[in-house]
Amino acid sequence: MSAEPREIVRVDRLVKEFPTGLGLRRRRVLHGISFRVREGEIFGFVGPNGAGKTTTLKLLMGLIHPTAGRASILGHDVGETAFRRHVGFLPENPYFYEFLTGREILAFYARLSGVPGVQIPGRIETLLDWVGLSHAADARLRTYSKGMLQRVGIAQALVHDPSVVFLDEPMSGLDPIGRKEIRDLILRLHEEGKTVFMNTHILSDVETVCDRVAIIVKGEIRYEGRIEDFLETGERQTDVVLAHVRPALATALEEGFGMRSGRGEHVELRVPEKRVAEVLERALAAGAEVVAVTPHRVSLESAFLSAVQQAGGPEGPEGRERK
Amino acid sequence: MMSPVRVGTIAANTMREAIRSRVLYTLLFFAVLLIGTGVLLSTLTYVESERILQSVGLAAIRLFGAAIAIFVGIGLIHREVERRTIYTILSKPISRAEFLLGKYLGLVATIWLQVVIMGLAFAAVSWLAAAPLTAQHAMALGLTAVELAVIVALATLFSSFTTPMLAALFTTGLYVLGHLSRDLRDLGAHSEVQSVRLAASALHRLLPDLESFNLTTQALHALPVPGSDVVVATLYGAGYAALLLVLAVVVFDRRDFK
Numbered sequence: 047m048s049a050e051p052r053e054i055v056r057v058d059r060l061v062k063e064f065p066t067g068l069g070l071r072r073r074r075v076l077h078g079i080s081f082r083v084r085e086g087e088i089f090g091f092v093g094p095n096g097a098g099k100t101t102t103l104k105l106l107m108g109l110i111h112p113t114a115g116r117a118s119i120l121g122h123d124v125g126e127t128a129f130r131r132h133v134g135f136l137p138e139n140p141y142f143y144e145f146l147t148g149r150e151i152l153a154f155y156a157r158l159s160g161v162p163g164v165q166i167p168g169r170i171e172t173l174l175d176w177v178g179l180s181h182a183a184d185a186r187l188r189t190y191s192k193g194m195l196q197r198v199g200i201a202q203a204l205v206h207d208p209s210v211v212f213l214d215e216p217m218s219g220l221d222p223i224g225r226k227e228i229r230d231l232i233l234r235l236h237e238e239g240k241t242v243f244m245n246t247h248i249l250s251d252v253e254t255v256c257d258r259v260a261i262i263v264k265g266e267i268r269y270e271g272r273i274e275d276f277l278e279t280g281e282r283q284t285d286v287v288l289a290h291v292r293p294a295l296a297t298a299l300e301e302g303f304g305m306r307s308g309r310g311e312h313v314e315l316r317v318p319e320k321r322v323a324e325v326l327e328r329a330l331a332a333g334a335e336v337v338a339v340t341p342h343r344v345s346l347e348s349a350f351l352s353a354v355q356q357a358g359g360p361e362g363p364e365g366r367e368r369k
Numbered sequence: 370m371m372s373p374v375r376v377g378t379i380a381a382n383t384m385r386e387a388i389r390s391r392v393l394y395t396l397l398f399f400a401v402l403l404i405g406t407g408v409l410l411s412t413l414t415y416v417e418s419e420r421i422l423q424s425v426g427l428a429a430i431r432l433f434g435a436a437i438a439i440f441v442g443i444g445l446i447h448r449e450v451e452r453r454t455i456y457t458i459l460s461k462p463i464s465r466a467e468f469l470l471g472k473y474l475g476l477v478a479t480i481w482l483q484v485v486i487m488g489l490a491f492a493a494v495s496w497l498a499a500a501p502l503t504a505q506h507a508m509a510l511g512l513t514a515v516e517l518a519v520i521v522a523l524a525t526l527f528s529s530f531t532t533p534m535l536a537a538l539f540t541t542g543l544y545v546l547g548h549l550s551r552d553l554r555d556l557g558a559h560s561e562v563q564s565v566r567l568a569a570s571a572l573h574r575l576l577p578d579l580e581s582f583n584l585t586t587q588a589l590h591a592l593p594v595p596g597s598d599v600v601v602a603t604l605y606g607a608g609y610a611a612l613l614l615v616l617a618v619v620v621f622d623r624r625d626f627k
Contacts, residue, residue: 064627107460110625127464135460141453143382145389157378158461202457212460 054210054241055083055106060115062101075101078115079267081260083210088232088242090256090273092249094354098265099245100138103214106243107135119210131160134203138214138245140195144188148179148198151187152205159206173201178227193224200231210241217251229255249346261353268353277349282319283342286326288312288334295332299325316342371470375463379471380478387441387479396440397483400433401490408498419500420589426491427509427585430484434517435544438480442524443536445472450626459626466618473525473614477518484514503591508599509584515606516582520544522610523577526617530624547579577609 062076076098083089093099104110106117108124122129142151152170161169174180177197182190187198196216203211216232217225232255235242246252252259253273260270269276291299291313299315303325307314313334317325319341326336387393407425411418446469449455458468488510495502523543527536550573557569581602587594 064625104626107456109456109459110627111623127462130460130462133460135457137453137456137460140457142457143386143454145386146382154378154382155457155461158375158458158463160374160462199457206461 051084051086053082054085055081055089055117055119055243057081057102057106057117058115060102060105060117061113062098062105062110063113075265076105077265079262079265080115081267081270083241083243084258085241086236086239087257088236088244088255090252090259091243091245091262092247092252092259092350093262094247097262099247099262100214102262103212103243103245106212107133131206132209134206134208134211136196136199136203136211136213136216138218139192140199140202142187142195142198142202145186147184147186148174148190148201149183151198152201155202156205161206169205169207173205176204177201177231193220196220196224196228200228204235208240210243211235212243212245214245215247216244217246217248225251249350253346261350263354268356273346277346283316284319284322285338285340285342286315286317286322286329286336287338287340288315288329289337291329291334292332295329295334298328312337371464371467375467376471376474379458379463379468380475383445383472383475384479384482387476393437393441393479393483396433396437397486400429400483400487403429403433404487404490404494408494411498419495419498422498423491423495423500423506424585424589426494427506427513427588430487430491430510431513431516431583431585433487434480434484434513435520437483438476438517438520439524439537439540439544441476441479442521443528443533443540445476445525446528446621447531447533447536450624455626465622469525469529469618469621470614473521476521476525480517480521481514484510484517501591503588505584505588505591505594508594509588512582512584512599512602512606515603516579519547519577519579519582519606519610519613522613522617526613526620529617529621543577544579547577548583550576550578551580578605581605 058080059078060076060080061074061078063072063074065071066073079098079102091099091102101110105112106119106124108127108130111125117124120129120132143154146154149170152173153166156166156169157163170183171180174183177200179194179197179201182194187195190198196219200216203213213232216228220228229251232242232244236255244251244256256273258270258272259276261268261276289312291308291311296308296311296313299313303315303317303321315325322339326339329336404426407422407429410425411422414421449458449472455468459465491506491510492502495506520540524536524540527539531539553576554569554573557566557573560566560569584594584599586592
């Protein structure tokens, strides 16, 4: 039996409150969240806007301090700095010194990250080539497009060859080609054995690349685990298509199962899996013809929306103010 | 442990930003221009024309030095937070104290470089007007450099927690008070009320005594300056700036970058 993979990120009952107004009130943005990220996985931290994703990531990066609880990366408390030699971070819509060139900014980050001086030029060339910026390496960043800045952001996050990479909405604002490139890059990092933590609200990205997810809604974790298991948490449904349905049967089915769409004697229903037999028996008894019976695959989007709705809507943590 | 490489990297980058900014060249141009106009002013009088020329020159260096220190210093940290450039920097293995010290040293080095340039312009104008150049002039410029390091530390402290507008108000206010603190102490000493005497003395100790870096009179009149005066003033300036920076680190360490 293989050993459990090492925990790379460990978050325990993390609480974050921000003062509001004159500092007399406090707004709680994270309500004691806990989750784990294991070595070598692509972990999706998923939630609607305002759920607390960026706040969590800023806590992990030491940019803000927790009100209560604990977070560690590679076994080190996130308040420490030395372990960040092994951590890469791409913020959402990254900003850089515009007076520097692409090559200069990467050299700057490499020196800060402790890359030995002799290795810096070679490392920069490799990364510039990797993110496709070799042609613009000596142009100032103020002349770069948004997509190019995102590539600089990725290059700086990887300049010191970290073992764990944190990406905040890495595909936001990119065109389809740019998004595919980032997706390929994430998969490449995964192949190299790196652990990737990705904040996102784009569900197709999650389905395509992530091994495990944590779903955060209004500052609380609603689910943590494999995507497949998350999709299984809802009640399984089955699509039933019937033909030659008489009006009396159609009415009875509508009353019994609610969902109904159809043209004339052709009816489509989505029913809970355990009631399929009942529907079929009634339909056949009433002389209808069964055209199709297909298990319905719950999309991540609908499961996600249902998780959000259970939490009382997608809006952020506003309204939970405390004195 | 502070790493000289990381502090040096931040400092070198801060210098590079200043050197690539046009605003500083404009300020430097006007400073050199003002030093040059000393020649013009000195022709308006038949007596002590060299002294007027050098008086204008030294005043220009001190005022423009302070203006540059305040102007650039007030946004030194705030700009990094506002533009979010600090996010990627602090995600690297660098402490907030190293970042702050690097920013401070980078700006001080930039301003000292400008003092050297203004000092060279001053020397050139003095030489052209056949005005004497003595060791006191060098000491006066040296202590001006120390004073500017204190002003940058003040601006860095305010920039670490407030907006450039408020930081400018606080720093300029303390710059003015710093030049009056010695007068305040002397005025208080004449009071017959003990609490006033104590309050004036305490304020003098608390506020930066920026007049202790002013050797203009000694330089203009070639008065002797004991070496110990320069050493004491330099140590005082270094200690005061260090205390301000420690305070700035304490404040900066507690901040959340929302």
